[in-house]
Amino acid sequence: MRRRWMSAVAVTVAGMLSLAACGGGTEQATGGGTAKKQVEVFSWWTGPGEADGLKAMRDIFQKQNPDLTFFDAAVAGGSGDKARALLSSKLQANQPPDTFQGHAGAELQGYIKAGKLEPLNALYDELKLKDVFPQQLVDQITYEGNVYSVPVNIHRSNVLWFNPEILKEAGVAGAPKTIEEFVTALEAVKKTGKIPLSIGSEWTVVHLLESVMLGSMGTDAYNGLWAKGADWSGAAVTKALNDFKTIMSYAGAPQDDWQPAAKQVADGAAAFNIMGDWAYGYFHNPPDGGLGKTSKEDFDWAASPGTDGTFMWLSDSFTLPKGAPNKEGAMAWLKVAASKEGQDAFNPKKGSIPARKDADSALYTDYLKWDLEQWANGKLAGSLQHGVVANDPWKTAITEAVGLFLQSKDAAKLQQALAEAAQSNNQ
Amino acid sequence: MSRVRRWLPGLLLVTPSIIAIAVFVYGMLGWNFRLAMTDQHDEISTGEFVGLENFVSLWDQERWGISVRHAIVFTAVFVGGALILGWLLAFLMEKGIRGEGGFRTIYLFPMAISFVATGVVWRWLMNSGQDDQAVGLNRLFDGLGLDFLQNSWFRDQDWGMAAMAIPAIWQMSGYVMALFLAGFRGVPEELREAARVDGCREWQVYRYVVLPFLRPVTLSALIILGHISLKVFDLIVSVSGKQIITDVPAVFMWVAVFDSHDPAKGATIAAYIVLSVTVFVVPYLIWNARRERRS
Known part of the structure; x- marks a missing residue:
């Protein structure tokens, strides 16, 4: 009898302990950071290229900060x-990492409003970052007078990728410069029996939408859409959405993601694809990470129609969360991330360009x-799909409206949904 | 004292799980319903009580209507398909097949795989590319000269969710087979023989003797499949991600919480999912309790 008693108690205690262990574990993980002078850097750079870039920056950081x-x-x-879902639960529990990656711009607004981020104005002044980053970039990531993140790299969103062979076959001379030329070119390709425009899953269509809106409305009007009280019901938006509808009518069957859609262009099945410049690495890198194609022969690129001279940018940046366990360590990391050395080590590997204007141009081929060149000389516009101009709820509402448009193909309804999204989110 | 000795160890043994379930299941359920009845539409506000407003306003959203419709189509095809296929497999087994054990294992195996793995494989199998672009099943049909069978699978606007149910049927029908096989084996041989002696034909034996015996098994299978189907999330996300074309309530909930940052809306959708499962499960529990009392 006594034996049974003992075992029951043992099991109960074991159960309690394991419950308690769940609570204790996390505390140790973050609490230990300060003691060991450890800097926890939270990112989603695990893929080929980006992980190498992170490692290059990490080496510089270790060299400069041996302690x-x-x-x-x-x-x-x-x-x-997935990273952001985990991050938001960490932040809600007030157990932030020392610094985390986020798309620069409006995507960080949720964190800023919730008081989870420290402004970095002092760091910007100390390192004179306002002189080395383009003025427009600093303006576009400033929220109510404060800057909250350090952009490490710049990607371009408005790139038209095309297959020169198919264009020749269809009798199209060079990349289309305007939306009208683009539609004519799509029509010409359609007659050859190839897919005029390849698309991937829903988000790639939102990506296409931002490029079409920028091309149709012009840079200033597009940038104006994200200001308070902007007019989403007007004729300019109507025209842009009708252009979008026309262009979408030439789209092939949706692929699973952006890579299969880009591959259709590389394989000569489709003529055009609008995708960010990370597609370059996919086209160009040797097999395993890419398709091993020759640039200018198997594939070519231009600014997406109507957007020549404008750089639609997106950027990965690092932040300083409030209550970071090792604030000094985080600042040391941000300094590396902002430095010329750090950005020139990271970007050639990741396949992006530095946010700084003084980068070593010999590294970029x-x-x-x-x-x-485009970054240094063009006007800037912020990307919608990649978190620069619209905060998360707004972007989600727009994505939803585009998803519903894919079902209904009704441009007027899309405009109404976009106007409502702007009204309820842009306060 | 000796009486206490009899029940106390048992109670001590289950106490941790009682506490854990009370907190982590019912406590969280209650917390979710409370959140669903507030206007906490972002992560920072505290949220005032608004009653059932969220529950009503959800029906004004086009996306919600679509995801509910998708869930219904998916459930109907998945539950129906898995029941019929599982029954058929069990029926063939029961007829006495050589190497039954081997077949049983083969049919049961898919159940050991997670929906995520199934989804990744079937995303490729159900690729919507056709003719020159075909891969997966479409390629197979193309190669066999069955071109007319090629279709866009889950990308079809009206019946895509029916295609989405195919991997789920593939995965769960073996399990249903096992349930039915146990049911078939539970029918006493004497009853069948008695029916045959009374002049029943073989199909009549099944219609009037075996099928009534299978009713409880069918009901259990229905409940198990039904609640899996209404909560389906992992399969959809691994096949197509969070796109409207395959939106279901659970995916919509994820988007509401993590993309829209709207906790109240997410909680409302979660509450609807729980309620819809309850509609399935509660009658079963009542029926089960009654039956136990009777026996």
Whole structure:
């Protein structure tokens, strides 16, 4: 009898302990950071290229700060969906990492409004970052007078990728410069029996929408859409959405994601694809990470129709969360991320360009060379799909409206939904 | 004292799980319903009590209507398909097949795989590319000269969710087979023989003797499949991600919480999912309790 008693008690205690252990574990993980002078850097850079870039920056950080340990808290998953879900639960529990990656711009607004981020104005002044980043970039990431993140890299969203062979076959001379030319070119390709425009899953259509709106409305009108009280019901938006509808009518069957859609262009099944410049690495890199195609021969690029001279940008940046366990360590990391050395180590590997204007241009070849010139000389517009201009709820509402448009193909209804989304989210 | 000795160890043993379930299941359920009845539409506001407003306003959203319709189509095809296929497999087994054990294992195996793995494989199998672009099943049909069978699978606007149910049927019908097989085996051989002696034909034996015996099994299978189907999330996300074309309530809930940052809306959708499962499960529990009392 006594035996049974003992075992019951043992099991009960064991159960209690394991419950308690769940609570204790997390505390240790974050609490230990300060003691060991460890810097927890949270990102979603785990893929080929980006992980190498992170490592290059990490090496510089370690060299400059021998007394700090870099702790890589990367969470896998493209564009950071899973990472951000985990991050928001960490922030809500007030257990932030020392610094985390986020798309620069409106995507950070939720964190800022919730008081989870420290402004970095002092760091900007100390390092004179306002002189080395383009003025427009600083303006576009400033929220109510404060800057909250350090952009590490720049990607371009409005790139038209095309297959030169198919264009020749269809009798199209070079990349279309305007939306009208684009529609004519799509029509010409359609007659050859190839897919005029390849698309992927829903988000790639939102990506297409932002490029079409920028091309149809012009840079200033597009940038104006994200200001308070902007007019989404007007004729300019109507025209842009009708252009979008026309262009979408030439789209092939939706692919699973952006890679299969880009592959259709590389394989000569489709003529055009509008995708960000990360597609370059996919086209160009040797097989395993890419398709091993030759640029200018198997594939070519231009600014998406109507957007020549405008750089629609998106950027990965690092932040300083309020209550970071090792604030000094985080600041040391941000300094590396902002430095010329750090950005020139990271970007050639990741396949993006530095946000700084004084980067070493010899490091950037082929597509990136073109990209860097455009960045230095063009007007800037912020990307919608990639978190620059609209905060998360707004962007989600727009994505939803586009998803519903794909079912109904009704441009007027899309405009109404977009107007409502702007009204309820842009306060 | 000796009486206490009899029940106390048992109670001590289950106490941790009682506490854990009270907090983590019922406590959280209650918390979710409370949240659903507030206007906490972002993460920072505290939220005032608004009653059932969220529950009503959800029906004004086009996306909600679509995701409910999708859930119904998916449930109908998945539950129906898995029941019929599972029954058929069990029926063939029961007829006495050589190497029954081997077949049983083969049919049961898919159940050991997670929906995520199933989804990744079937995303490729159900690729919507056709003719030159075909891969997966469409390629197979193309190669066999069955071109007319090629279709856009889950990308079809009206019946995409029926295609989405195919992997789920593939995965769960083996399990249903096992349930039915146990049911078939539970029918006493004497009853069948008695029916045959009374002049029943073989199909009549099944219609009037075996099928009535299978009713409880069918009901259990229905409940199990039904609640899986109404909560389906992992399969959909791994096949198509969070796109409207395959939206279901659970995916919509995820988007509301993590993309729209609207806790109240997410909680409302979660509450609807719980309620819809309850509609399935509660009658079963009542029926079960009654039956136990009777026996």
